[in-house]
Amino acid sequence: MLRIELMDWEKARERASPIRFSVFCEEQGVPREIELDEHDDASVHALAFEGPKVVGTARLLPDGHIGRMAVLKEWRGRGIGGLLLQKLMERARARGNREVVLSAQVHAVPFYRANGFVEEGSEYLEAGIRHQEMRRKL
Secondary structure (H helix, E strand, O other): OEEEEEEEEHHHHHHHHHHHHHHHHHOOOHHHHHHHOOOOOOOOOEEEEEEOOOEEEHHHHHHOOOEEEEEOOHHOOOOOOHHHHHHHHHHHHOOOEEEEEEEEEHHHHHHHHHHOOEEEEEEEEOOEEEEOOOOOOO
16 A cells, blocks of 8 residues: 655665665766755655655655656556655645745656656756746646
């Protein structure tokens, strides 16, 4: 049974880091040295569990930015990303954020659009990958 848990970086790091390294560094070529950053400590982290196994992760920064959303390849297409996103938006709303913002990889824009996000501005490169800023009012 899939469940989403929110936690701080101290609790999330050991289980979220391998997923982020697998998806962003191994699959997409993001340099390992920039994957974990200074924002992790200040963020709320969502972890998706299937039984005891962590299969996805994402984070919410204090300013309402959602990022580092990653689902293990074999678990994609099952709605896990949407559940992570919903849980983080609920937390943002509960703590008073009026909107959430994210930097979507261009291939994922339709996913975020389906979850109520709207594109803003032009595409840009981040870590060698085309991105699009997107925003959603809460």
